[in-house]
Amino acid sequence: MLLAVALLMAVFFAVQTARTARNEIATAMTARERALALAKLGRKEEARFENAAKRTLREIGD
Numbered sequence: 001m002l003l004a005v006a007l008l009m010a011v012f013f014a015v016q017t018a019r020t021a022r023n024e025i026a027t028a029m030t031a032r033e034r035a036l037a038l039a040k041l042g043r044k045e046e047a048r049f050e051n052a053a054k055r056t057l058r059e060i061g062d
Helices: 002-061
Strands: none
Touching: none
């Protein structure tokens, strides 16, 4: 009986550990994806400012 309880507890803790690890991995992937999206957005904004600056310089030169 004691062995069955110990085995059941071991299985329970193993499942909980696996769930926790899976959740942490999912959170890390979400954070990574979010960081990549923000970096991509930053590059787009930077390109917009560069294009606006070039356009302004062309207008001034005309």
